[in-house]
Amino acid sequence: MTATASPGARASYGVDADAVLRQLGQAGRFHLRVYALVALAAVQVGLLHTTYIFLAADVPYRCLIPECEAANATEYSPAWLALPSGAREQRCSRRALPEPDSCAKDAFSDELQPCHHWVYGSKDTIVAEFNLACQDWKRTLVGTIHNIGMLVSLPIFGYISDRWGRKKALILSCTLVGAIGSLKAFSISYEMYVIVEFLETVAGASAFPAAYILTIELLGQDKRVLTTAFLGIMLVLGGLSFAMLAKTFTYWRTFILVVYPPSLLFLLYIYLLPESIRWLLSKGRKDEAVEIIMKAAKTNNVTLSDETMKQLTEEKTKPIEEKLEAKNEQGLWMQVLRSPIIMTRLAICSWWWITCTFVFYGLAINSVSLAGDKYTNYMLVVSVEVIAVVTNALVLDRIGRKRTLLAAYVVCGFACVAITFVPKDLSWLATLLYLLGKIAITQAFSGIYMYTSELFPTHARHSLLGFCSMVGRVGSILAPQMPLLAIYVEWLPSVLFGATALVAGALMLTTPETLNTRLPDTIQEAEQLAQKAPPNEDIQMNSRS
Template identity: 45%
Template sequence: MSQKEVLNLDSVLLELGQFGRYQIRTYCFILVPILFSAIYNAQYIFAAADLDYRCKVPECESSPPQFETDVWGSWALPDGAGQCERYVPISSTCSADSFHPTDKKRCTSWVYQNEDTIVATFDLACEEWKRTLVGTLHSVGIFFALPLTAYISDSFGRRVAFILTAVAPAVVGLARSFSTSYIMYIILETLEAIVGSGVYSSGFILALEMVGINRRVLGGNIISCTFAVGQAILALVAWGIPEWRTLTRVLYAPSFIFLLYYFVIEESVRWLLSKGRKAEAAKIIFKAAAVNKKKLSPETIRQLTDETVQVEELNSTSAAEGKKESVFWQVIKSKVLVSRLFICSFWWITVTFIYYGLSINSVSLGGNRYVNYILTALVEIPGYGLSVLTLDRFGRKGSIMTAFFVCSVSLFGLPFIPSDYQWLQTSLNLLGKLCISMAFSSIYIYTSELYPTSVRHSMVAMCSMAGRVGQVIAPQTPLLMNYMASLPYLIFGVMAAIAGLLMLLTPETLHIQLPDTVKQAEAIAVAPRTKKRTDIIVD
């Protein structure tokens, strides 16, 4: 079949308008669940936040017990505010000579400053590992969510996966707000992550596959900025509603409205074409053209309406790829694509490890924790803006590599700044977060451009799943400070430098159309470098 007979969706998108009214409307719908996904991804930071507490001293407590110990704390509690130990009582009275001056014993009950988090609700005092386990299990849930969502997305459609993962958190999240025990809480926390964490990746793919080549970066970074805004909104709502049960209900109840998306969100045209459902794809393309007020060329209309042309194209593609083999096994057999998979996986581990590691260490700074978290979230937006400005101008490789190296240098330098220059330490920390945020959003786009349509979501999900390793480990980085105060930042810097060097082993994808077949994906590595490389088609 001649080249003219091949239906090229990227060319059709040029005729439709790369980011016209239809795409903008679709984006507006997709951005709302993604904003909520940011909220759900981090809500445990406030629901399971640490609380001030002290040992309960029955001999001296008022009724009801008050957190402040006033005078008697100086002789009943070590340092006047013991959390896990108290002085051994000698008598049942409350006086200075009623307690042993040096002997201590383990506390068995506690008084909490407030009842806002699960630490008080489930009596988790002096069991820090139980509190931090909540975040770890949430990350484990994401690990399982990504391949599950990818399977649904590649098998049953992007829209199906997106709507399911947008609505499911509402059910599980509300159930969690009624938890009667710590075990029930962490089980539901993990389950909610499994059924709902795929909304970001499914929404990202659904949105990206309808955007033209020259608007992928803009579209991807709009999504990333929305995620950052969602994190800031979470902190604002938690600031106003600190009690975790009420907060959880307020955050999760709105997601039931996403059931209506069944009537307003349409399937990815690229996915429909990859499944041979040309009639459905053509209907959506004609609708998009009408909404964007664009007129399709007669040749494009003919290709969309002529069943013979479409069937011959699909058959020729199948023959070229090996009809008896699944595309997934073709990817596994491809040394080029497998090497990309390992490299991409390391990138994802690096960006998630540094991204979440810096966030965790940042919120421990002095001051209002809600304000600190808001600043930590909003500093990502300039990083995403730099991604928009650089990826299409300087290329994917150069931009991402620079972000990794600047992040590495800033984090390497941070431990050597004297404590008197706290403003400079904060600036370097924020610079590192800005650069890793830029790399994070860019890696999403770059990874999706390296793999063929039929397994694109699966490959992105596999890399993202590997990245969850970094997210699971990140909460443990503060423990490294017990051995060396600067050790976490030195590890962050080394990993960022290695990730930057690995960019030398992958191809540039600037202005290249999304590959639909394994051969097209492999051809990116050997395609001649031109100013506009938008014509790579493998027959």
């Protein structure tokens, strides 16, 4: 009974991390400073994580007619009619000219010839810069390479975070993305651009998981939902900033040089941002944790209880130290492999992440482009995500994680499947179902970060969360292929989106509820989440207050 009542104490060198964090409060000056710093990191992620949408966007172009215009011609709308009527043919083929000396309107025949040179209507993206006309696969490959980079990044930085700290992982990711991403502005070829895109993503894809985990480990269990909502809104602000800056600095090289270099300022976080107290305690670095705790108490003008002070000043005993060191010598993945509960949970979480990335990006890619300014449209699409974030903030702490996410997956699944049965003359209904599915999957995507992190122990949280997110990138890699599939079977993409979401909802029934539970610090504590236990001390104290 004693061990169950205070599981965090055993895993944190004799210090009850939850009790300490509760006494420090959650809205003092110390916390507000950390929130502000982490918020900037989240805004940076929203600003930089999908730059390829505009930088590698398609632009208008047509065939160059060498018999009638110079090789360096720049006039996009020609006076002659050398172009066929079809939209695709106009871009990649031209009418033959039997009499090269004449460029008159009726001099061109109906015979089509392939183009070898093009005139571009805009030079704002890499399409014109690297002559990517009629090579759409090269444009879309930029997004695919981006997602492959995320797949590589997450386990690497997950290990760095769990081994050397959340703070180091966050600073490293935020600064490297600025340094490497800036190099794209100096690309001299398409191949160089793609390589730098990959390296940039490997460096920067883990900034948000590091920021998220650092924040939830600073807060008590009753504020995890607000953390998710807070960081979700910061991502939206970053996305809106991205669109506004892209509209202001339309030329891709200029945009990069304006947006990426300021990320180097995150190096100042070495002095400004504290390390996760919970992580330090779980690693046995009690002295460093105590230093941060005392500084936070002083900043927040808080007096710690006598029991807490005793825990903080008490010397750790040698048996505990030896025990912890012996445990640390066990490989993390060996511990995971020896736990059927954690392995099963890891597989289920991975499917949730695959579903979120597959459906979220798939719906965005397969949606009909809105008429009007593309930057304004992007801002509108990003703004819709606020509905899902706010909904999560209102319901996750009231009806629980499982029921909220189950409802989100089921609503998304049925909405996507129902789209295939909507008659073509009811396009408004199809649009409504699409938006409903988009909001639902965004809600699931937002909530799954928190739920996944609550299912795994502190010393492996970032690594296992990173693994799930890494596997999930399979979905975002497959999503761009759905328009190609729709050419052959128009209804199949929507059915696949709906089916994967419904399977994810069914799997939600197999995992434990984490509402009002303390974050597990060890594999054993994470396994015990599946067992029905009486309310822990935190819940009892919260109910009394």
